[in-house]
Amino acid sequence: MSETTSPLIAPAELLGRLRAVxxxxxxxxxxxxxxxxxxxxxxxxxxxxxxxxxxLAGPRGARGRHPLPDPATFAAAMAAHxxxxxxxxxxxxxxxxxxxxxxxxxxxxxxxxxxxxLDGGYDEWLTAGGEVxxxxxxxxxxxxxxxxxxxxxxxxVETAAALARDGRLLDARAAARFRGEQEPVDRVAGHVPGxxxxxxxxxxxxxxxxxxxxxxxxRFARLGVDGTRRVxxxxxxxxxxxxxxxxxxxxxxxxxxxxxxxxxxxxxxxRPVATGG
Numbered sequence: 001m002s003e004t005t006s007p008l009i010a011p012a013e014l015l016g017r018l019r020a021v022x023x024x025x026x027x028x029x030x031x032x033x034x035x036x037x038x039x040x041x042x043x044x045x046x047x048x049x050x051x052x053x054x055x056l057a058g059p060r061g062a063r064g065r066h067p068l069p070d071p072a073t074f075a076a077a078m079a080a081h082x083x084x085x086x087x088x089x090x091x092x093x094x095x096x097x098x099x100x101x102x103x104x105x106x107x108x109x110x111x112x113x114x115x116x117x118l119d120g121g122y123d124e125w126l127t128a129g130g131e132v133x134x135x136x137x138x139x140x141x142x143x144x145x146x147x148x149x150x151x152x153x154x155x156x157v158e159t160a161a162a163l164a165r166d167g168r169l170l171d172a173r174a175a176a177r178f179r180g181e182q183e184p185v186d187r188v189a190g191h192v193p194g195x196x197x198x199x200x201x202x203x204x205x206x207x208x209x210x211x212x213x214x215x216x217x218x219r220f221a222r223l224g225v226d227g228t229r230r231v232x233x234x235x236x237x238x239x240x241x242x243x244x245x246x247x248x249x250x251x252x253x254x255x256x257x258x259x260x261x262x263x264x265x266x267x268x269x270x271r272p273v274a275t276g277g
Contacts, residue, residue, distance in 0.1 A: 009090055025048065076147075082141060102242045172198060172243065188269075
């Protein structure tokens with residue numbers, strides 16, 4: 001992907017490129033139902049289902065609920081899905097990209113140069129009149145994907161805490177979780193001291209499409225992202241934080257991802273927790 005190519009692709013453009021790209025469907029939600037069932041019930045022709053929990057994360061533990069996968073294991077899984085260093089990849093999910101952005105980020109982290117996300121996801125594909133396939137999908141030819149990590153900035157616990165003090169650490173979760181009013185998944189409610197609430201739901205419009213770049217720049221400026229501070233993003237387990245990194249890139253802002261996120265932070269009860277707005 002060239003520096004001038006958007007990380008997004010619209011259904012109208014994808015309609016004319018279906019045979020020229022590798023399509024990966026990452027339908028997933030924190031509360032279910034299983035993404036594979038939705039995929040087999042209807043998907044973009046030629047797309048293949050990718051299991052976020054099994055293929056886009058390592059074993060849960062002290063590093064969080066969805067730590068980064070082993071790079072070699074991830075590269076092998078992607079190659080089995082047809083990912084090739086020389087072939088463009090398009091990733092999608094049901095609607096707003098909050099799951100597919102995880103794969104977008106991982107492929108970019110591992111050095112793939114041409115990865116784009118279908119703006120508005122499968123729902124927008126249907127609205128545009130795209131054809132639909134059902135069933136488990138056809139196994140592709142094996143791709144050649146080197147999978148060399150290190151092409152995207154990553155935060156750990158200490159660097160994330162430092163960024164919350166000295167830069168801007170954006171919390172991509174719902175505002176109620178940030179404030180500590182509710183926590184449906186992790187053992188402790190609240191946020192990293194110094195972090196700023198920036199729900200990913202505010203990155204998209206009512207149809208799940210990313211806001212225009214100028215609107216995203218204005219949104220992040222209101223959150224103190226003004227070009228003078230380093231920026232990072234976290235969420236519950238590093239999934240929707242990738243959506244924040246993508247939105248920041250659309251706004252022309254480079255940001256680091258904290259893969260362990262809140263679930264890693266609260267794995268150690270000695271770490272401080274903030275609540276409220």
